[in-house]
Amino acid sequence: MLWDELAQDWGRYAAPICPDSADLAHFRAGISGADDHVLLLGVTPLLAGLGRKLTSVDTCRSMIDLVWPGDNETRRAVQGNWLFDLAHAAGFTAAITDGGLSVLRWPDQYVMLFASLRAAGAPQCRLIARCHFSANVQPTPDLAVLRAELRSGLRPDPDLVRFRVAHALVAASGEPNIAVRETVRVAAELLHDQPEARASLLARPHAHCDESYSFPNPVQLIELIEDCGFWVDHAGLRSHDPFVHCTVQ
Numbered sequence: 001m002l003w004d005e006l007a008q009d010w011g012r013y014a015a016p017i018c019p020d021s022a023d024l025a026h027f028r029a030g031i032s033g034a035d036d037h038v039l040l041l042g043v044t045p046l047l048a049g050l051g052r053k054l055t056s057v058d059t060c061r062s063m064i065d066l067v068w069p070g071d072n073e074t075r076r077a078v079q080g081n082w083l084f085d086l087a088h089a090a091g092f093t094a095a096i097t098d099g100g101l102s103v104l105r106w107p108d109q110y111v112m113l114f115a116s117l118r119a120a121g122a123p124q125c126r127l128i129a130r131c132h133f134s135a136n137v138q139p140t141p142d143l144a145v146l147r148a149e150l151r152s153g154l155r156p157d158p159d160l161v162r163f164r165v166a167h168a169l170v171a172a173s174g175e176p177n178i179a180v181r182e183t184v185r186v187a188a189e190l191l192h193d194q195p196e197a198r199a200s201l202l203a204r205p206h207a208h209c210d211e212s213y214s215f216p217n218p219v220q221l222i223e224l225i226e227d228c229g230f231w232v233d234h235a236g237l238r239s240h241d242p243f244v245h246c247t248v249q
């Protein structure tokens with residue numbers, strides 16, 4: 001499984017794939033007034049200290065064992081599937097996730113997640129999610145721009161090339177779901193003049209996994225969330241704003 005493999009060297013990832021201190025501040029402000037029991041979808045270490053009490057739920061044992069900073073009096077991580085197994089966090093007052101929506105298949109698994117959150121959360125619980133909206137991703141998600149940058153000597157981290165390729169493909173097609181392997185294939189083509197970076201990309205777990213990511217645009221996401229019985233308080237319609245906040249109606 002992809003996450004089992006990624007857990008082995010999670011420390012290599014940085015923003016924008018992982019959150020930074022500005023994102024942490026945004027999450028903290030977003031749960032203000034609803035932080036009695038925070039449900040963290042995933043094990044994102046930077047977010048582990050939020051809330052008076054926090055329960056992290058993640059399906060991947062290796063991510064819990066290797067990435068989660070450890071349980072203490074106020075926080076714990078449990079293995080479970082967000083889509084139908086949130087009983088351990090029943091009554092949570094706010095849910096947070098960094099990129100957790102993007103690992104779900106659009107739209108059916110989003111619908112399952114919102115139903116699951118609604119069933120397990122306290123009345124009027126809220127969700128704050130950092131998303132990756134292709135139109136807002138910087139630098140501009142465009143294959144021609146990326147190709148030109150690489151030709152002019154840019155030597156980026158291969159994971160960042162793959163990330164930018166994924167957004168360029170979604171922005172160009174309008175189809176939110178993107179196979180991870182396809183992002184690797186296109187990124188490898190772009191890196192053909194940089195054999196070392198290309199080899200490193202092809203050696204990553206993404207090159208041989210069957211998973212897909214999804215990047216719906218804000219309008220698609222708002223519509224789905226509202227159809228699921230949540231009120232959208234905030235959505236990143238401006239550039240550089242990757243956050244969505246919503247509350248159970």
Ligand SMILES: C[S@@+](CC[C@H](N)C(=O)[O-])C[C@H]1O[C@@H](n2cnc3c(N)ncnc32)[C@H](O)[C@@H]1O
Binds near residue numbers: 017041057081099
């Ligand atoms: C939260 S997401 C994105 C990573 C994020 N940007 C970060 O900083 O941690 C990744 C996590 O989601 C978990 N995951 C994916 N689908 C899941 C599901 N249906 N139920 C529970 N955990 C899931 C994976 O095991 C992985 O640990």
